[in-house]
Amino acid sequence: MQHKMLLLAAVGSILLHIAFLSEFSISLPQMADDAQSLDMHLVQQQPAPSTSQPAGKTSQPKPEQRAPKANIPPPPLAEEPPAPANANNPIEDNAPSPPADTGEAANAPATTTEPPETSETVSAPAEDVPAKPAYRHVETEFKVLRGGDTSAVGVSKIVFNIDADGRYSIISTTQAKGLASLFFGNLTQKSEGTVTADGLRPEFYSYLYGSNANKSQTANFDWTNNILHMHSAKGDSTAKLVTGTQDFLSFMYQFMFVPPLDSMQITMTNGKRLRTYAYSFEGEDTVATGLGELKTVHLLKSSGDEEKTEVWLASDYQYLPVRIRKTEKDGTVIEQVAAAIKTSVPD
Template sequence: MSIFRSLVASLLLLCLSSVAMAAPQRVKLTYEATRNGQPFATVNETYRQEGSRYRIESVTKGIGVYALFGERRLTSEGEVTAQGLKPEHFELHQGDNEKRSLYTDFDWANNLLKMKVKGKLNSVPLVAGAQDISSFVYQFMFVAPSGSELILPVTTGKKLRTYHYHIDAKDELMEVGAGKFKVMHLSEAVQDEDGKELWLAVEHHHLPVKLRMIDDKGSKIEQVLTHIHIE
């Protein structure tokens, strides 16, 4: 039995090593964000993997009058597994307004997603493969979308939602500030206020080249890649 367990453990470690080696260890992305076609912010994102641990940080800095709202900072950290990213903790902060901060813990041992909003804790059943709004696009580095649709459970920090996408195209060409990319286009199968339309770089680990969403005021928000660095 001990030999069998050792063999299983070795196979699991080999699988994890293969996944980890295939994906980048460091990623830096910069986006220009626009609202209804007008620039309003710069988004800087970093992904770092150290051994079997990862950390993602996203910082949005407003331009002009939007700078008065303060930085929007998101962080996600957790484990890199044979299935990709397994978040353990997520935070969202908007400027110095603590009332707008969100804290989320993924309690995998007890299958609970614990979300703290305005100081109040809300726990819901944790779905296998669940991601947060920072980690879910980096999960594509490990498990690329395939077939004709994608269904993924994602927490916004306030609730756990199911993102449902149609995979409309897999080899479109898109030219942005960061260069020319072959992209995969994912469109929402069901429109909701939290979903995003995505264009992923097929030959660059399926990292996002462009994101589009409609905010709660009906404005069209877009993020377009202006700089990419991968190690």
């Protein structure tokens, strides 16, 4: 009888363990090779997570996958998670996937981030604007001021001309008037030469003050041999010509061909000497003239011996001189300010 009771207890225990183990699974953790013991743990078996759920979402175990109804689109593939929600197109966590045409657009090459066609947003490069032809003829009348006087003590006129053969001539005449005519004579300067791709190339220059030959100066430019011949009351002299050499009259009109700030040095002669001068850019000034206020470029040429020459070149008149100020060694200042300008261009 006692043996029957033990047998029934063992059978009951086995049935109880079978019922208990049907709800749990046995997991055997991997052990290192030198492990001394083996631990057995009972863990509750979790169903495999559904691949159709977005990352980060915890799904409840489902006993089986139900087939979707015929009127509901199938869920997206596991490798294509649903698009994230945004403020403009909020998407519910369990909302069905978008229609098929949207999916095709997602797989199409991305073109919305490309910049717009350049033909619509970028203008074609502007064509080169041809430079204005240099004046063929210029007549400028100046009033002459002395020191700080506001009334004119004389008048001057400069005539610039280029003929059909490409030769230029510049004639400058200055006449004193009023009481000044009793003390000062007339001054005449001339410059002649040719017009080249680099501007004016003088061949002859003369300076004559009054009728006194002792106050005359001349310069002849021998470009073939690169020699400058000068003559003054001190006698004759020569010097080696430097490319681009100008005389004291032509240099003011050379700026029509070479902008004033392209080079800050210029070699000039007055018939007595040949010297290279450095001039400086003093700024852009507005000058009151007989033509009204003109925008100008102000340049200063100084020889370092207290003698200096300043010129104001009109930006709207191909850098023609409209104001000239000469400071002598003794401090005397003679100034010329344009009163009228007449210009003509090639036909």
